[in-house]
Amino acid sequence: MALVTASSADKLPPKRPDTFENNFEEPPPVVITPCDPWPPPYYLEDGLRKVTPYHFTYNTYCKERWRGREILDIFASEFRDRPAEYYEKAILEGRVVLNGKPIPSTTTIVKNGDIISHTLHRHEPPVSARSIGIVHEDDDLIVIDKPAGLPVHPAGRYNFNSIIEVIRADRGLGFNPLPCNRLDRLTSGIMFIGKHRQAAEDMSAQIRERTVKKEYITRVVGEFPEGEIVCEQPILQVSPKLGLNRVRANGKDAKTVFKRMAYYPPPDGIKEVEHAENADYDHLAWKRKRGYSIVRCFPITGRTHQLRVHLQFLGHPISNDPIYANQRVWGPNLGKGQSEAEDDEDIMTRLARMGKEDIAEAVAYHDEMVDEYNKRKAEKMTGQTCDICDTPLYSDPGTHELGIYLHARRYRCETGKWDYETGLPDWALPPPGMEGPTVPVAESDPLAVDLKKLGLEDGLEAPQAESPNLVESRTVASAAA
Known part of the structure; x- marks a missing residue:
């Protein structure tokens, strides 16, 4: 499969002799995915959402910790998906390229500003076929109940099997879901999806500034x-x-x-x-x-x-x-x-x-x-x-x-x-034959943890007299x- 390059309308001005600009080189072409199927090749089987394998090109700029390191060393140490032998073969056969050009050796040094591209036949792991729950929706935000096992962003072995891509597939290619907070792949629960950039930035700012209480x-x-x-x-x-x-x-x-x-x-x-x-x-x-x-x-x-x-x-x-x-x-x-x-x-x-x-x-x-x-x-x-x-x-x-x-x-x-808020997950309910809470809590405010008493609020000094429970807890x- 051949790599293709994106056309660019913006070029640097022609180089002139005896000028400072002559020291600059035109940026390398960006390698783009030769095959990005739409709609996503989903199918449901045995309670799982699966994706038919397809070809895809990963592009990434050199990270700071990669600078000055050999290309094979970077792949072998940073990515767990394939063995080092696979990456060595991919480099030598041209499936991994640097700045859009073949790499002469697995010992080639990667520098700041380099673009690494890797084209592969992508096999995504299956995830739960459970639908993404909608807790609330308005003109700015969608508040979802994220299923467990589904990553938020495309990463690693996951691309179409991610929150962003599942929502996009449901609402159309032109919809751009903007996550405001992140949950681990294996974690379920409340997430905020911005419908436009300003809404996403406003909610993200609230979360960063710790004005949002979480349970x-x-x-x-x-x-x-x-x-x-x-x-x-x-x-x-x-x-x-x-x-x-x-x-x-x-x-x-x-x-x-x-x-x-x-x-x-x-x-x-x-x-x-x-x-x-x-x-x-x-x-x-x-x-x-x-x-x-x-x-x-x-x-x-x-x-x-x-x-x-x-x-x-x-x-x-x-x-x-x-x-x-x-x-x-x-x-x-x-x-x-x-x-x-x-x-x-x-x-x-x-x-x-x-x-x-x-x-x-x-x-x-x-x-x-x-x-x-x-x-x-x-x-x-x-x-x-x-x-x-x-x-x-x-x-x-x-x-x-x-x-x-x-x-x-x-x-x-x-x-x-x-x-x-959501209800309790099934695994948090009392087991058969036992009594226990079936609603989140019996307290009037489930988030009423007195941070001031615990001395955990920003800028607060530790309390002078702590409760016995707190002393025991610490x-x-x-x-x-």
């Missing part, structure tokens, strides 16, 4: 403590390639308040893993013995994976989190209280195996207790390759891999101008360090 609902391993649990541990991105973030003293400031909504102890008499055809990972014996808690989360800051990392640090990771609640990666204590870098390499090595040699479980588990039914259904390499591009093919993900137990339940303007967070 998330999650389901975590074990009996979460009562009271207002404050975690103020800084968070550092350890591996962009693996999406791994951890508590580190040199990380960015991060603050979260947690409050337990319900605890469901394990049923009596559960001693063994159940192996029914409709079994799911909730039947793992070790987890059933610990029970689980439904927890309300109030993020004061907005760091990547903040809630997931803070809950892991406190010893109560999200029950089916594929990164932070996996015993094969973190060991029996699931990373509780860990804040040192000494085991980073081991953690990244084990995490990188998930979905390659090992099953890409979205769950914590003991090796000998993996439910065989779900193990067969989990997404992993099948050993087969695409007839067109030799890309290794994956099996379909199981339902347990399409999201995690984390839901953005409510966003509210602190001045009272607007307030949007002790929990610091003792784990």
